[in-house]
Amino acid sequence: MRLIKLSKQFYLGTLCFLLGWSISTAQILNKPTAASNPNLSGSSAWNVACASHDFNEFFINFTWSTPLVAKDNKFILEQSDADGNFGSPVTLASVSDKNTVFKFDFQFALPVETRGENYKFRVRSTNPARTSAESDAYPMYYMDYKSAILISENGDGNIPPGGRIEICQGNSTILSIHNVPDANAYKYIWYRSGIPLPDNGPSITVSQSGNYKVEIDYGSFCSSSANTLSNTIAVTTLKQLGISIDPPAKTNLCPKETETLEANITGQGLTYIWYKDDLAITSPTVDDATFIVNANTSDFEGRYSVEIYGPGTCLERSPAIKIGKAGNFMVTRMNDQNIVLLPGQTETLSVSTTASSPVYTWFKDGTIISGASLNTLDITQPGAYHAEVSQISGTCSAITIPSETTSVVAPASFEISVDYTSEYIPCGSKNVTIAVKTITAVAPDSTRKDVTSTLLSGFGYQWKKDGTKLVGENTGSLVINDPGSSGNYCVEGILNAYSATSNPLSVQLIPDGKITISASSSVYCDPTDAIIISTATDLTGESFTWLKNGSDYNTTGSQLTVNSEGTYQLVVSKNGCTIRSNEIKISLLDDSIVVLDSPENIIFAEGGSKTIAANGADSYLWYGPENQILSNSSTITLTAEGTYLLVATIGRCNVEKTINVSYKNTFKVPNVISANGDGINDQWVLPNNYSKNPEVNVIIYDPKGREVLNVVDYQNNWPSITTAFTKQNMVYYYKIKNAREVLKQGTITIIR
Template sequence: MRSKKNIRPYIILIAFLLLGWSHAIAQTLNKPIPADNPNIAGNSPWTAVCASSDFNEYFVKFTWNTPLVNSNNSFILELSDANGSFTTPTQLASDNTKNTTFNFDFRFELPNTARGDGYKLRVVSTSPAKTSPASDAFSMYYIDFKSSLLISPNGNGNIPSGGTIELCDGNSATLAVHNVTNPQTYRYNWYRSGTPLAEKSHTITITQAGIYMVEVDYGSLCSGSANTLSNDIEITTGASLGIALNTPSKTALCSGETETLEANIMGQGLSYTWFKNGTAVTGPTVDAHTYAVDASIPGFEGEYAVEIDGDGTCLERSSGVTITNAGDFTVTRNNDPNIVLLPSQTKTLSVTTSASSPVYQWYKDGVILAGQISNTLNVNQPGGYFARVSQSGGACAATAIDSEITTVVIPASFEITIAYTAEYEDCKNNSIVLGVATINALDTQGVKTDVTSELIGNFTYQWKKDGIGVNGATASSISLTDISENGIYELDAVVETYSPTSNTLSVLLLVNETLAITASSLVSCNDAEFITISTTTDLSSTTFDWIKDGVDLNSLTETLNVSETGKYQLVVYRNGCPLPSNEITISPLDDSLITLDSPNTVVFPTGGSKTVTASGGTAYQWVDINNVLLSDSASVTFTEEGSYLLIANIENCEITKQITVVLQDIFKVPNVITVNGDGINDQWIIPNTYSRNKDINVLIYNAKGEVILNVFDYQNNWPESTIAFKKQNMVFYYKIKTSKEVLKQGTITIIR
C-alpha cells in the first residue's frame, strides 16, 4: 500500500466533494433490517420486539453505497409511530463514526411507551441530508406490566364469592381491571369461554352468560411472554326481581336541597351499589337501599340508578332517574382579575348572567355596598370586589351565585422584570430579543399584583446598555443582532409619578459567521504521510485552537499537518466567544472497502470473456503480469488466462488486489475417486466453474443423510488425508448450489 504521487483527474472530483459538492453524486441509503444480537450466543435476527425492564437490546443492519458522506455526517436511526408514520419520529440511535463503513449494525432500545403492530424503522444521514426507505412493519411492545390481571364488577376490587355472578335476564354487568395503574393506557384481549371478543378497553359490559377472562394485548407475538391472563368470572342468568327506584318527591333541586332516592326492594339482606351516569358512586353495601343527592355539592346533576346482588339473587340494575339543577345559571366577570388604579383614576367592573330575572348586589372585602344593585360598579378605592346574583322568582328564588373576586390595588410602587423572549445562552445565540416579562404593582406591605396585561401599554420605556440609553430603543422590547451590541441591559419605565427600573440582563452574542475547514484527504494511508487541514478564514490576527478528539493540540500554525486518525476541529475566538468550525474525521485506510463483483479467481469458457467490476474506490488501474495497463475504469474484460493486478485508489491511498484468470474446466463432476495415496484421483476435484467460489455452496452427505461437508469456496480438498474409510465402495451424495438454485447433485463412490 503506498500513496499515489501523480495527480489524476479523480483528485479534482475529490476536492469538489471536500468543498461541499457531494450532492452532485447521490448516496443510496438502504432500508434497515433486523439483525442478530452479538451479545447472545446462537441468536438470530428478531421478528418482533418484546422489550421489558429485564431485556431491551436490539440490533438492525444498515447498508449504504458510495460516494462517501461528508466528514461531519451522522447516521440516525428513527422509529415511526405505531401506524408507521414518521410525522414525529423517535430517535433511537445516532452514529458519527461510520462515515466510511458501508455495512454496520445499530444498537437500540425500545421506548417504554411503544405498543403496536405497525412500527417501522428508517435511517437518516445529516450531511448530506438523505433518508432511507422505511423498513417492513413490525410488532413492537414494551412489556411494563407482566403480572396476572384481576377483574371484578365495575373494577371495585371485590371478586364475587366462587367467581360467579348471576345476571338477571335482560340486564347487563360491567367487569373491569382493578389492579393496574392507569389501566386505560393499555389495550386488552377479552375472552368469553375461550372465544376472543371485540372489546379492547379495560372494562366490558356483559349481557351473555359465559366465563370471562382478560389479558393485556401486547400483540400476537408478545402477549404470551407477559403472562397477564386474569382470574375468570362466570356469568350465569336468572329471573329478575324487578328492581326499580321509587318516584322521588322532586327531581329538580335548588342549591342546598337534598333528595333521598329509594329502591323498591328492601329488607332482604341484598347488597346495593348506587350509580351516577353509569359510574359507581358507592361500593356494594348490604341493605343500603337509599341514597341522598345533595344539591350543595357542585356537579350533583345526573342520572342515578341502583344495582342489587346477593345470595340466590341475580345481578340487576334499575332504570335511571335524572336529577337536575333547578337554579342553574351562570355569572361571568367581564374585567381582569387584577386591576390597578393610578392616582385620580376610576375604573368600571361588570358582570353578566344567564339568570332570567337577576338581582345584583355588589360587595367590597365581603361587606355589602349599599345601593350598588346593577351589573356594573365604578371603583376608585383598593379592595376585593364581587357581585352576588340571585333569581327574583321561580323555584329557586333563594339561590345566589357570587362572581369571581376582582382585586383592585393602588400601588405604592411598581416592579418591572425583563427577560430573554427565546431560549438564550451566552456565545450560542447569533441574535436575541429582550422584553418586558412582568409588571407587578406593590402595596405598602410589599404584596405583589401582576398587572402586566393591563398596564404594559401605559408605560413609556427607555432601554439602556452598560448604563447608557440606547438611541431609539423606547419600546417594551429590544432586538439585538450584532456582537457590537453585547453588554449589560436594563429598562427604565415611567407611568405618571412612578419610574421603576428593571433587573439587568447580560447579552454576549456569537458572531454571525461560518467557519469552515477542509482536508487534503479524509483517509490516512500510513503514519509517514501527512494530511493538511486548512481554512480560508484569516487567522493571522485572532486567537484560535486546533482540536483533535476534543483535546486542544496547542498548535499555533494556521494550517495543520496530521497523520493520525481522529476527529479534527478549529475554534476561533470572536469577542470573547468561541466560534467552532465543522468537524473533519480522518479515517484509517480499510482494504475491505475495495470489492469485486467476482471471486479473486475468475473463470470463463474457452473463446469467451469475463467482465469484472470493482467498487469502493475513486480511481482504478488494471494491469497484467508485464505491468501493461488494461483499463483505467472500474471494469475490465478478461479474454486470456493469467495473473492480473488491480490497483485501486481511495483518495490518495492505494490498494492492490491479485486476480487469477483461468479457463473453465470442461470435465464433468467426478462420481468416483480412489483414495489409495498414489497422488492420482485421491481427492474429489470438481470443475473450476464450481470450486473456489465464495457464492457456491458444496455439501456432501453420508449414506444416513448426515452432512459431513458444508462449505463455500470449496478448495478441491476432500477427503482430507486424515479421513479413513472403513469399507470398500462407500457411497456419498453431493449437492452443489447457490442461494437460489441447485447447480449439480449426484453420488461419489470411494474406492480404496
C-alpha cells in the first residue's frame, strides 16, 4: 500500500508539473564569493579583478541548499553597476547542469565597460525563482587601453624639445592627451611633480611650475599594471619685467624733426624688437633700447612699441606711443571719385578740411584754374580735378595737402533696363506692370554709373511689343492686362543725341476660362466595364491633350472611354500657356472597401440577437434565408439562425457578403464519455463556441500526463474508433485555451 501511495504522489507531482501548477519550495541561495582560478597553478581567490584583452578569466563560488530545484532550472550569475546597484543587472554566466550540485564555481569574463570600485554579484534561480544575497563589493576594471599615454600642449601632438614649456606669470597653457582613441571615455589621474591633482579629464589647464604627467584611472590596484603613465612635460613660469617706453619730449613732429624713443628697461642683456603699427621695423638686437623717429620719412606717423625677451624672462611688448605730424590737418573730397557729366548739366565739386584759415587752389588736368579759391567748384567740362589746401599758421612752417582727384567724363552711351514692377507668374498672372528700372551711363573707358534718379524723367520713351511700336505708350511704365497681349516687350529711350533700347521682357498672362471634366463613374467593376470621361468645354479648334498619371494618353478625341485604373486630366494650350482641368481618379472595385463589424460566422443564444453594421458602399440591401429583402440600411439586427446575404453597391458595382448565424449550445463540457462503440456518447463533444473554431486550442493528456491530442479547430472526433483504453474508468485531463488565456480545464473519465 505504501508503494502505491508513493506512486500516486509521484504521479500527482508530475501531473502538476505538466499542467503548470506550482509547488512551494524553500531553497536558500547563499551569497557568492570570489574563487581561485583552477587554470592557474597556485592561484588563490581574487579580491581585485584587473582584466584586459590578453587576460579575462575569473571564477565565483556559489553554494545553495535543498530542496532540489526543478529540472529546467537555471542558475544565473549577475553583476551590479559600479555603485553596487542591481537596478539593471548584467548577466555574466548561466548554468543549467548544476541542479543537483550544491557547491560549484561560475566562470565569467568582465564586460569591457567595467570600471569601478564597488561591483557586487548575486545568483538567481529560475525554477523556483529565487535570488541570493549580494556579495561583498569588489574593485573591477577592464583595461581596454594599456599603452603609454602621450601628452602635448593643446593636444597638438608636438612634444616640445626636452619636454619643456615656458609660460609667463599670470598666464596658463593646456596639456592634453593626443594618442588615446575616444579619450573622453576614461577617467585619469594627473600628477604635478608626483602629487595627484583633482583633475580627471583628458586635458588640464596649467599655470604653475612643475613636472606634469598623467595615467588612466583603473583604480588603486589596476592602474599600475596597465602601464599607461605618460611622458613628462616640465612647465616653467617666467617673470614679467613690465616693459614700456619712456614718455618722449614730443609726440607731434614738424618736417625734418627727429625724436628718440627709449625703453624703460636697459642694460640687462635683453633682446629688443621695435614695432610701428604692429609691424617689426628692426631685427632682434641685444640691448637695442632706443629708436629714432625721423619726420623726414614720409610715413613716419604711427604707433610705436618695443618687444623684449631673454633668459628667464617673458616675451613682452610695451604699450604703444603715438607719433604724429605737428600742424597736421585733413583734406576730404566730398563728391564721388568718378562723375559722368551729362549733356547740358553742371556738376559741383567740393572738399572739406580741418585746417585753420585754409587757402584753396583748384586744378584741372594739373593746371591751376584761375579764380577758383573756394572749397567748391562748378564744372561743365570733362577732366581730372583736385584741390590743394594750404595752412600758413601754426607750430610748423607752411604745409600744403592735396585732395583726392575726381575724374569727370562725358558718357559714350546709355543702357536702359526694364523689369516687372508687380508680382508676375508666367501663365499664372492676370495682369502685370513693367517699367524702366535703371538707366546707366557708360563712359569711354567703360566705367558705368547709375543715373536713374537724375535722368528717369529726362528721357523720352516708346514701348514695343514683338518689335512693333505700341501707340500712345510713351511713359516709363506699361500696364498689360489683356490675355491676348502675351509677347516680348521692350522700351526705346531717347535723350538729345543718345538713343538706347532696353532688354526684352516676356509676358504670358493666364488665359481666360476654366476646364472641368467629369466621369460616368469613378469605379469600374471588371476590365470589360467602360467609363466615359468628358468635358462641357467646346474643344473645337483647340490644342489639347489627355493625360493619364501625368503622361500623354495618346488620344485626340474630345472624350475618353477608359477601363483601366489611373488619374486622368485634360490639358488645353492657349496663348503659349496651359490650362489644366481637375483630376479624376478611376479605380477597379476593391471588395475590401466594404467592411462588416462582425465575423462571417455568428453564434448567440436562442432568443438573443446581433446587430451588424456595414460601411464603405453607396447603398446596401440585406437578404434573409428565404432570399427576402430585410433592410436597405447600413445596419441590421439578426435574431434567427440561417444564412444572410448583404449586397453592397459602389457606383455601378455590387459587393456580396455572406453571414451565417447559429444558436449557441447551452450544454456544458462533458466530463464522462462511454467509448464502447454503441454510437451513444462515444466521443467527447464540445459546445460549438469551443469546437470547430480555428482560434481555440484543445489539448488532452493521458493519466501519466503525456499529451495525446493538441489541435485547433477541434471537430468533436476524439477518441477515434481505433483508440484502445486498457483500463476501466481511465481519467484524462484537458485544457481549452485561446492565444491569451486558458478558457476551460478539467478531467474526462472513460467508461467502457
